[in-house]
Structures are given as structure tokens and as C-alpha cells.
Amino acid sequence: MEQETLDLAPLYEMLKEYKTQRGAVIPALQKAQGIYGWLPKEVLEVVSQEMRVPLSQIYGVVTFYSQFYLTRRGRHICRQCDGTACHVKGAAAIVSAAEKHLGVKAGETTPDYEVTFEVVYCLGSCGLAPVAMIDDKVIGHLVPERMVDILDKLE
Ligand code: FES
Incomplete structure (x- = not known):
């Protein structure tokens, strides 16, 4: 099945609020997951860039907490x-x-x-x-x- 193109605009908009806050990676990821229902790779890359946190660290967080989903979920x-x-x-x-x-x-x-x-x-x-x-x-x-x-x- 072909992957749908993600609209990243709402993500950039949401991150405006979080990118200036130190230690706001978890709430930013929660909000991102709220937008997409899960955390696709493209979303994690944007969070990494905007929050200036290495992607490896972002993956460390999302794989540690069971509340985060790295595979697409159902509606x-x-x-x-x-x-x-x-x-x-x-x-x-x-x-x-x-x-x-x-x-x-x-x-x-x-x-x-x-x-x-x-x-x-x-x-x-x-x-x-x-x-x-x-x-x-x-x-x-x-x-x-x-x-x-x-x-x-x-x-
Ligand atoms: S065992 Fe508690 S709700 Fe099912």
C-alpha cells in the first residue's frame, strides 16, 4: 500500500510553541502523535530539527515510552x-x-x-x-x- 503524503504544516505550527522550551521533547512528541495518530519517520525528523535534539535521542524517547507508536494505527x-x-x-x-x-x-x-x-x-x-x-x-x-x-x- 502506498504511503499517503503527510501534511507537515500542522506539525511545524505546533512546534513553534515547543521549540523554545527546554526539555519539551515529550510533550511535543505527544502533540505530534495527537496530530497524526502515530509517529512516522518524517515527523520524528522534523521534531529533531526543530527542537535541535539529535534524531537518535528522539528515537530513544519514543522507544522507551509505550505511549508512543512507531507504526500506523487504525482510525x-x-x-x-x-x-x-x-x-x-x-x-x-x-x-x-x-x-x-x-x-x-x-x-x-x-x-x-x-x-x-x-x-x-x-x-x-x-x-x-x-x-x-x-x-x-x-x-x-x-x-x-x-x-x-x-x-x-x-x-
Ligand atoms: S480484568 Fe479488570 S476490567 Fe477486565
């Missing part, structure tokens, strides 16, 4: 919990149903970059087990059919 992020409480309430069947429906394994993104599917271990809502989080919405008492239905209706 929607679906996280199914398979922690203890959710597991005993049937989370594994929901994971299988979601993987089958999306045609990807946990940790992968659909080829059209619509959905990234992840398995996590406790979303802090064990009372609602089994729980998933789709984008910023927590969905409790899930069953496989409901998960498939929700994934189907994502816009």
Missing part, C-alpha cells in the same frame, strides 16, 4: 480486556470473534487502517466484565455477538 482503537475478571467471564471468545471479524490478530491493524485491535489486561472496570474500550468508550457485559455488531457499525 479506531479497540481494546478488549482479558484480565482475570474478564477472562473468567468469557473474554477469550470475544477476542476470537473480534479477530475473526476484523481478519487480524490482537496487536494488529486492519489493512485499511480502520481498526487497531488490542488485548489488554484490566481496564479498571472489572465489575462490568467482560469489558472492552472502543476509542474512548467503555463497553461492559460484552458478548461476542455484541462486539461484532459494534465493530460492524464503527464509522
